[in-house]
Amino acid sequence: MNGKVLVAQGGGPTAVINQSMVGAVLESRKFRNIEKVYGAFHGVRGIVQEDFLDLTQETTHNLELVAGTPSSALGSTRDKPDLQYCQEIFKVLKAHEIGYFFYIGGNDSSDTVRIVSEEARKADYALRCIHIPKTIDNDLMVNDHTPGFPSAARFVAQAFMGANLDNWALPGVYIGVVMGRHAGFLTAAAALGKKFPDDGPHLIYVPERAFDIDKFLTAVKATMDRHGRCVIAVSEGIADENHVPIATKLAEEVERDAHGNIQLGGGGLAEMLVDVIKKRLGYKRVRGDTFGYVQRSFVGCVSDVDQREAREVGEKAVQFAMWGDRDGSVTIHRTGFYSVDYHLTDLLEVAGKTKVMPDEFISPCGTDVTDAFRMYLRPLLGSGMPDAYRLRQNKVAKILGR
Amino acid sequence: MNGKVLVAQGGGPTAVINQSMVGAVLESRKFRNIEKVYGAFHGVRGIVQEDFLDLTQETTHNLELVAGTPSSALGSTRDKPDLQYCQEIFKVLKAHEIGYFFYIGGNDSSDTVRIVSEEARKADYALRCIHIPKTIDNDLMVNDHTPGFPSAARFVAQAFMGANLDNWALPGVYIGVVMGRHAGFLTAAAALGKKFPDDGPHLIYVPERAFDIDKFLTAVKATMDRHGRCVIAVSEGIADENHVPIATKLAEEVERDAHGNIQLGGGGLAEMLVDVIKKRLGYKRVRGDTFGYVQRSFVGCVSDVDQREAREVGEKAVQFAMWGDRDGSVTIHRTGFYSVDYHLTDLLEVAGKTKVMPDEFISPCGTDVTDAFRMYLRPLLGSGMPDAYRLRQNKVAKILGR
Structure with missing residues (x-):
């Protein structure tokens, strides 16, 4: 499937959200059928306003530096699109011939992806929609944990x-x-x-x-x-x-x-x-x-495990999109102490739901x-966690007896 | 001059105050005329209560680990001793045959050192008193800057x-x-x-x-x-x-x-x-x-320059005490871009005064x-300061013209 890729970030920034964005951008740029990779400014709001950056024209070197920078380099938004808002999003995606939509965010963002995905299906428009997880709250269903939380x-x-x-x-x-x-x-x-x-x-x-x-x-x-x-x-x-x-x-x-x-x-x-x-x-x-x-x-306080996984969910999102045949949310699953694997989960299992501590x-x-x-x-x-040390209690005998 | 060394920490903790304590302890332990190195628990309050740790019995290895741990490992106090309080301090120092008193702290602590020093002189008791600078406020006179601030x-x-x-x-x-x-x-x-x-x-x-x-x-x-x-x-x-x-x-x-x-x-x-x-x-x-x-x-957010200097003011305090002939406050002076040297300054120039931004x-x-x-x-x-990067603004032309 040919077409352009659109990446956007939503909700509260995290220390590693740019890793996911760069993971998705760099992986997308490897595929010959992808003519352009766009980034939307300030999430869904940037989409309805057609406010796009052409990330195909960004250097790999600078993308790597941005990946290591906390907060959302594309800007974010607190907008929670309803059906009508999602239809506006869909119109813009169509006008720009976007074939792949990657949205990095939490529960609300996954719900946006779900609605846009349904609109595309209704309109019989070939659009692959993938939600990439992110939230410091660690409250996304199905996931062992979410990038940004660590x-x-x-x-x-x-x-x-x-x-x-x-x-x-x-x-x-x-x-x-x-x-x-x-x-x-x-x-x-x-x-x-x-x-x-x-x-x-x-x-x-x-x-x-x-x-x-x-x-x-x-x-x-x-x-x-x-x-x-x-x-x-x-x-x-x-x-x-x-x-x-x-x-x-x-x-x-x-x-x-x-x-x-x-x-x-x-x-x-x-x-x-x-x-x-x-x-x-x-x-x-x-x-x-x-x-x-x-x-x-x-x-300056980032988990290297978090950085790595945030990068991988972005990369995997593109792989699921290119080689898979369905929309979904990339989820993290623990497979060892410590190792993880990534699945593509039905959006309905993640969208708009909240996980709490078991x-x-x-x-x-x-x-x-x-x-x-x-x-x-x-x-x-991650590695390099600081440690705190104490003096041993070799007490000196009192002389004045206070 | 023979005798015991007493080290104490006062005022608000900093990320590197233990470097100064360990610098003073390790340097003191090198001198043959020093029989014991004590640390007072919770600053001047620990002194009047004779609450001492024998740091001569602490391992060098653990001291190094404590040096890298933020906050005051000996405990601190907010007590601001008046003349009577300082006389109590002096009594305890005498009872324990303390010959060298090192107090790590800010303006108030330097004033305590000044009063104790004067009491010793009045009583004709051989006591060397040195104030070691510390404060995140960076407000000590004479000093280019103070350990803890960086x-x-x-x-x-x-x-x-x-x-x-x-x-x-x-x-x-x-x-x-x-x-x-x-x-x-x-x-x-x-x-x-x-x-x-x-x-x-x-x-x-x-x-x-x-x-x-x-x-x-x-x-x-x-x-x-x-x-x-x-x-x-x-x-x-x-x-x-x-x-x-x-x-x-x-x-x-x-x-x-x-x-x-x-x-x-x-x-x-x-x-x-x-x-x-x-x-x-x-x-x-x-x-x-x-x-x-x-x-x-x-x-986990420490300047290596700060660590080094905090260690050195502790070490220099002991050197000034052992090889010098007067009490004072160790002060930091800038000599290059970037290098520093340490002087022993009269306590009256530092004690109880506040420096503000020029x-x-x-x-x-x-x-x-x-x-x-x-x-x-x-x-x-210090080294390794993080840096922030941005995406370049390759804007995509609007199609729907929103």
Whole structure:
């Protein structure tokens, strides 16, 4: 099948999304039946606006350099196309004689690919549509894990490794709020920053478990009593048993201030949790950080395993398109400790769905991860993970006896 | 002079403070007149509590591993000793026959060293006191720069490099709040994340220049009009012309909410600036991050130049103590592009004083740095700085003309 290739990136950028783009571009350029390889600017929005770059005219050398650069080099979009939007996309693809459409993104992007694929079939237009997985949330169905997650997880693990050392040096309570509205994988990655038994994070809160403020305060107090310090990893998406986000709940308490409730200072989840701990438990040194955009865009904290796999899903997408006979989503499957293989999965199995942490990854207490999770995540973090060392405790006898 | 050596760490941890500790310990262990090398737990507090580790019994190998580990391996403290506290310190040093006292820290720590040194002289007790510099704020007098700053600056530069790429992919306004109450060096380091002329940070606000909210909003609007996006680096210490911190000012506006002013959501400086931009300029996609503890404790973002120098100031401190005849503070002096030398400076020149950014490092507009600053900072960031690449703009002609 002759035609042009169109590659686009959607949703939140990751540290390795350009690997997938470059994988798809370079592999496409190898095929003689491909006359041009285009990149759409800012995802689906660039498609409806016909905003294309000709990547056939880009040097291989520069593509390799771009592949190693985090964030979406083609630009991204938060647009979630409905049927009409997808029909517009389809019109443009037809006008430009696009024969192959590769869209790199998460659940929403895979759903876009699904609709465009169906529109092409209805119109009897020969278009091969392949979704290439990407999301730091690690929440795509069928996939063992998703490109972008390992590098973000590495950032979170290294950040908590450092936060634990800092908190050990100047003891108190430390809360780090990690991205992830529905799936707790990224927050749970904080556990990989732990080395010694008394290291933090001592408490991990994921959205898969209902969050109870009183139980939380009891756990913080127990940790302080035991270690004299407490490091906590909290997912931004934690919610109570009725699925009401804790951020919303605490913000309502801020609203009620005037009527005599405990006074919370407002701000984000981290600030509010800090306030609750200070006011209800009376600890003085309580600090909270929201990892924010730094955790997904930091330059210089990338898993080499993630880079390699992100490249391969891009490359495999083109191979499935050229040598296969159906549309689909490229999925990652674990085949060893550690090795993976890639399949082409029906779009319906991935599109618009959300995977959350399985029970066997969360310890029964609900505030820690299991060894199964550690085994799952460790190989993804890649080579050269930093390690933390301590001085041995050769205590000197007191003379003044203070 | 015979005697024992005591090493301690004070103030906020840095990525390389253990290099200085290990430099002092290993160098001390070479001298035959030194019978023991002690480390005080949690700085001056550990001294008054006689809480010492015998570092003579620590392996060289483990010391090297600890040297490469960020944060204070001996623990730190926020105690700022007054005269009486220093007299308590002095009593313990005497009881344990400490002949050499090395204290690694910032301005406050150097002041502690000064008082202890004076107490020893008054009591006619032979004690050599040396202050070893450390602070991510880079605000110690006499020093060209201070150990810990280059690694933190590298983190900030890499974080803004990523934030800029992320903001390019999904345009809007992004604010990153960086540590530094009085000195803007660390915030200014954000400029080193810039490569292309249209890259962010587009606006940099340091405490050395009065901050005006109206001028700020005008500058944000001008940047948005020009680039369609805006990345801003803000020091946590920005204040208005009367030295009132902006965080305090905006928090007061939050307090006044009930009386009909613009409604701010509260929280930290980042959240409040985001709110002001949203409400006064009407932009929708406005995001703010406070870099928080991550910027000083992140494991895996260290400048090799910083590591080397931090090690050397520890080593030189011991050499000055053993072969010199006076107390002092080890200071770093630039001798080439790039090379440094170390002097022993009178404690009075460093103790309790604060250095801020010189005028020649801040551009006349007040919201950018000069090339002089870039030349100053670049060699400190060390080798292997990541670089960001872009796709070339080979635009495809539109067919549907959208």
